[in-house]
Amino acid sequence: MTTQLLTTSQQDLEKAAELIKAGGLVGIPTETVYGLGANGLDPEAVKKIFEAKGRPSDNPLILHLHGAFQIPDYCRDIPDAAWLLAGLYWPGPLTMVLPVRDNVPKRTTGGLDTVAVRCPDNDATREIIRLAGVPIAAPSANLSGKPSTTTAEHVLHDMDGKIDAIVDGGPCRVGVESTIVDLTGPVPRLLRPGGITPEELEELLGQLVIDRAVTGEIAADAVVRAPGMKYKHYAPAAEVLIVDGSREAAARYIRERFTGGDAVLCFEEELPLYQGLSPVAYGREAEPITLSAGLFAALRSLDRGDVKRIFARCPVGGGINVAVRNRLRKSAGFRIVNAESGDENEK
Ligand code: TXA
């Protein structure tokens, strides 16, 4: 199959919507990462998503809606909190898990009795959803296990020849996947950190349980609420080692160990400390949104045969840094060293 490259012109969005209606696969831009979209109500179309990505079939998909008015079409027993959150953060990087109606196929929900819904903050993709007249099921458009896709070129790299089209909407603004909050229990539970921060959610909802998957390592056979959180993720071919500690201590630690096949992933502010080591910066530590926006592109740029080990610097603190840390820790398989004490695997 030849993968068509489409723009965000009205004519191309109509083409994309036709492809979705016909059961095809289309790479779609969102404010978080590019999605691999199909008609979320068509089990055969959804099956193709899993095949193109090489994704385990028990890992459910997010249904992308045109607006909050569609929530009752696919969800039931909708709590007030869902309306509150949708009113404040949609369109935006927030996914809500709610009890599912039986018109949503099991292939989409992975057989769960809940479904994840979100309304992306991207006019082109919302227009495709409107024109197609169906909710679009879309995981991130990367090959399973690889860093997510934040440009149309990334999608082409992973999916060329496997999908019908890619709509190029430019680079993604947030750069890490949406925040997922489960609203099916007595207390809202954060399943995945993202662009809407834990602090914002807690303030609005009054209470929020942070799932263990957000901070800690999950065993492959563990029962987890967001099935996708248990799989190895975001991993370039090289081994990633997070080096915590002050700028100076980290630079000393890395310089002492750096050999052929090594690479450094750091903050822009730190570039001078790694002169001669061809460091790659993913954003400015002083401006966390640049870190989230740049992380996956930087990991992808280091996914090359000659790079065997990546020393990575990871931001601390709250806000969107919680999401950046979560993705980087997963890509490192939770290998973290403290440059000051030399201790490994501090969580
Ligand atoms: O920002 C995003 O959310 C992007 C863009 C494309 O919208 N999508 C995305 O999809 O990140 P994906 O499939 O890569 O990640 C979806 C996560 C997985 O960890 C999955 O297990 C979880 O959402 N999930 C989906 N449905 C769920 C449900 N009913 N209950 C709990 N977790 C669910």
Ligand code: MG
């Ligand atoms: Mg993904």
